[in-house]
Amino acid sequence: MRESGAIDTIVQDIIASLKDLPGALLPILHGIQDKLGYIPAETVPAIAKALNLSRAEVHGVISFYHYFRETPPGKTTVHLCRAESCQAKGAKALEAHVKNKLGIDYHETTADGAFSLEPVYCLGLCSVSPSMQIGEELYGHSSAELFDSIINAEEASA
Amino acid sequence: MTHTVYIPGDAAAVALGADRVAAAVKQEAEKRGIKIKLVRNGSRGLHWLEPLLEVGTPNGRIAYGPVQVKDVASLFDANFVTGGKHALSLGLIEELPYLKKQQRLTFQRIGITDPVSLDDYIAHDGYRGLKNALGMTGADIVKHVTDSGLRGRGGAAFPTGIKWNTVLNTPSEQKYIICNADEGDSGTFSDRMVMEGDPFVLIEGMTIAGIAVGATQGYIYLRVEYPHAHKALNAALQKAYAAGYLGGNILGSGKKFDLEVRLGAGAYICGEETSLMESLEGKRGLVRFKPPLPAISGLFGKPTIVNNVISLASVPIILDKGGEFYRDYGMGRSRGTLPLQLAGNIKYPGLVEIAFGMTLRELLYDYGGGSASGRPIKAVQVGGPLGAYMPESQFDTPLDYEAFAAIWAVLGHGGVVAFDDTVDMADMARYSMEFCKIESCGKCTPCRIGSTRGVEVITDIIEGRDLAKNVPLLRDLCNTLLNGSLCALGGMTPYPVLSALNHFPEDFGIAGQADAA
Numbered sequence: 001m002r003e004s005g006a007i008d009t010i011v012q013d014i015i016a017s018l019k020d021l022p023g024a025l026l027p028i029l030h031g032i033q034d035k036l037g038y039i040p041a042e043t044v045p046a047i048a049k050a051l052n053l054s055r056a057e058v059h060g061v062i063s064f065y066h067y068f069r070e071t072p073p074g075k076t077t078v079h080l081c082r083a084e085s086c087q088a089k090g091a092k093a094l095e096a097h098v099k100n101k102l103g104i105d106y107h108e109t110t111a112d113g114a115f116s117l118e119p120v121y122c123l124g125l126c127s128v129s130p131s132m133q134i135g136e137e138l139y140g141h142s143s144a145e146l147f148d149s150i151i152n153a154e155e156a157s158a
Numbered sequence: 159m160t161h162t163v164y165i166p167g168d169a170a171a172v173a174l175g176a177d178r179v180a181a182a183v184k185q186e187a188e189k190r191g192i193k194i195k196l197v198r199n200g201s202r203g204l205h206w207l208e209p210l211l212e213v214g215t216p217n218g219r220i221a222y223g224p225v226q227v228k229d230v231a232s233l234f235d236a237n238f239v240t241g242g243k244h245a246l247s248l249g250l251i252e253e254l255p256y257l258k259k260q261q262r263l264t265f266q267r268i269g270i271t272d273p274v275s276l277d278d279y280i281a282h283d284g285y286r287g288l289k290n291a292l293g294m295t296g297a298d299i300v301k302h303v304t305d306s307g308l309r310g311r312g313g314a315a316f317p318t319g320i321k322w323n324t325v326l327n328t329p330s331e332q333k334y335i336i337c338n339a340d341e342g343d344s345g346t347f348s349d350r351m352v353m354e355g356d357p358f359v360l361i362e363g364m365t366i367a368g369i370a371v372g373a374t375q376g377y378i379y380l381r382v383e384y385p386h387a388h389k390a391l392n393a394a395l396q397k398a399y400a401a402g403y404l405g406g407n408i409l410g411s412g413k414k415f416d417l418e419v420r421l422g423a424g425a426y427i428c429g430e431e432t433s434l435m436e437s438l439e440g441k442r443g444l445v446r447f448k449p450p451l452p453a454i455s456g457l458f459g460k461p462t463i464v465n466n467v468i469s470l471a472s473v474p475i476i477l478d479k480g481g482e483f484y485r486d487y488g489m490g491r492s493r494g495t496l497p498l499q500l501a502g503n504i505k506y507p508g509l510v511e512i513a514f515g516m517t518l519r520e521l522l523y524d525y526g527g528g529s530a531s532g533r534p535i536k537a538v539q540v541g542g543p544l545g546a547y548m549p550e551s552q553f554d555t556p557l558d559y560e561a562f563a564a565i566w567a568v569l570g571h572g573g574v575v576a577f578d579d580t581v582d583m584a585d586m587a588r589y590s591m592e593f594c595k596i597e598s599c600g601k602c603t604p605c606r607i608g609s610t611r612g613v614e615v616i617t618d619i620i621e622g623r624d625l626a627k628n629v630p631l632l633r634d635l636c637n638t639l640l641n642g643s644l645c646a647l648g649g650m651t652p653y654p655v656l657s658a659l660n661h662f663p664e665d666f667g668i669a670g671q672a673d674a675a
């Protein structure tokens with residue numbers, strides 16, 4: 001966890017560098033989430049002030065978009081594709097395996113803070129379905145075995 | 159001598175290990191003292207062969223695939239850098255039937271060039287369209303686009319020339335070009351392949367659009383799920399600026415065009431053009447009522463062209479070779495070529511760019527090789543999550559906008575997802591409703607509440623509760639969605655749902671009904 005003073009500085013820097021863009025709110029939110037992993041509630045007033053919006057408006061935007069999160073993610077986020085092409089190649093069985101292995105459902109984080117699980121509706125890797133993203137890495141032709149081998153390696157290096 | 163080795167940097171190839179293969183090839187070459195130039199090209203689109211490694215020889219490029227790290231040493235043993243024989247040899251890449259039979263116009267360079275090399279782009283006929291356009295009036299440029307017969311490739315198939323003409327003729331001190339790079343449809347990846355494999359062609363297309371209608375600012379609205387495309391676009395933008403292809407004085411013409419990439423945030427509805435503009439303006443992506451049309455009052459209230467990636471990436475070749483050249487491909491009112499995307503349960507998935515008019519069956523079997531599982535293909539969803547499910551009896555439909563519309567199906571963005579006979583179509587129908595529920599922007603009641611109700615009703619049907627009441631209720635609900643929704647998310651969710659119900663009633667526990675919607 002970062003100190004709130006440190007968060008303030010980071011957020012002020014991001015706001016200052018982006019606020020003059022036309023339609024600056026999304027770039028600012030991306031900037032904050034890139035740096036902090038989420039958009040802490042205490043950053044909303046500063047964003048609202050800089051863009052001359054109400055806090056409710058800023059909050060409304062954050063909550064509208066699936067990608068923005070208001071709580072810290074686990075150390076590694078697992079994105080599983082739930083869309084049709086991946087379903088045609090066994091995404092549902094993979095999804096059941098992953099939920100069982102991590103012991104969490106979508107939008108949850110493991111108790112030890114190691115993994116968050118999020119659904120994704122197509123990664124554009126449909127020709128190598130089923131696909132998933134673990135951290136920054138993309139995987140095609142995914143399977144329970146592939147998932148386990150990646151996760152086990154990740155845990156071993158943690 | 160230095161040997162040129164190509165290993166795709168395309169996300170699909172990377173997802174199958176291309177980065178690791180590239181690292182291994184580099185390391186092995188160093189170890190053996192062999193000089194290589196490694197190019198991270200785009201993907202040729204033969205995705206069952208990825209990672210597909212190629213090497214340049216005097217006779218052409220020789221391919222090997224699919225290559226894993228464990229194959230690298232033996233490839234060097236076989237002297238692959240000069241095209242030596244190996245168990246993974248595929249011969250001359252251009253001679254593979256899957257590729258050879260295609261008609262690649264928009265994808266002419268993809269998989270061939272170094273995507274972020276401006277020199278390579280120019281050496282392969284890049285920026286010829288822009289150079290022609292700079293010598294024309296806006297009206298002449300628009301006329302070429304109109305004459306080409308190009309219709310928007312993003313889904314609605316609206317004639318691109320007409321849209322451009324409206325923006326051209328709407329006076330304003332500021333106009334915008336937006337590239338819709340939100341590609342949220344399942345089974346589609348052609349936009350991604352263009353942005354990763356040939357970003358300059360999109361940049362050139364947008365620049366031509368700007369010059370044609372007098373727009374000086376462009377935005378590429380890119381979905382956040384495409385980090386590789388983001389990197390490639392930004393690298394290409396930087397080079398285009400540095401060489402004077404973008405900015406205040408394009409190639410010394412005195413014309414100005416600036417271009418920037420903006421990221422979405424995981425909302426499917428932001429692919430709809432009006433909610434996309436709301437999102438670009440920094441708001442929630444709620445759909446706007448039309449009229450006014452974006453062409454008249456769009457981004458920040460100014461005249462705006464919103465076009466799909468493929469639509470814009472098709473413009474350079476039209477301006478290079480002329481509208482008629484492009485129009486000579488295709489059938490009926492569907493002119494030019496369509497990059498089709500084969501996915502799902504298919505043996506040879508990938509990208510096939512070909513003139514409109516081939517049948518779905520030819521695509522599925524001659525290119526796709528049938529299902530990957532070896533079982534019969536039971537249903538095919540064409541046109542993304544809002545597209546109809548087509549049964550075997552409709553596989554002879556030609557790939558043409560009107561032929562699809564005539565059987566209550568949609569060609570959309572050209573994504574084709576195959577399912578074998580283990581699929582449960584009632585389950586797929588429920589998923590379609592659930593998708594509408596998750597992605598609804600919430601502005602209108604039929605979509606916001608109807609989709610939630612729809613999931614419940616289909617669940618009741620799947621669990622066999624009161625079919626005599628629930629099946630008509632589902633049809634009724636679909637009718638409300640069809641007629642009462644503001645945009646195609648609510649308005650087209652009935653396509654997958656009702657097509658599943660009509661063509662596969664047995665999966666819903668009911669006997670066939672004659673009244674196909």
Ligand SMILES: Cc1cc2nc3c(=O)[nH]c(=O)nc-3n(C[C@H](O)[C@H](O)[C@H](O)COP(=O)(O)O)c2cc1C
Pocket residue numbers: 309310311312313314315316318338339340341342343426427428429430431432464465466467469470645646647
């Ligand atoms: C729910 C919904 C999602 C859409 N998603 C996309 C998309 O991801 N990409 C796209 O180009 N068009 C999408 N469209 C179509 C756009 O609204 C618009 O018609 C298109 O961008 C216009 O460009 P074009 O004429 O070049 O096709 C979507 C439409 C709807 C209703």
Ligand code: SF4
Pocket residue numbers: 427445597598599600601602603605606643644645646647648649
């Ligand atoms: S149909 Fe759905 S997504 Fe479209 S405007 Fe209405 S609520 Fe929004």
Ligand code: FES
Pocket residue numbers: 081082083084085086087121122123124125126129130131343344345346
């Ligand atoms: S459907 Fe899963 S990657 Fe496209």
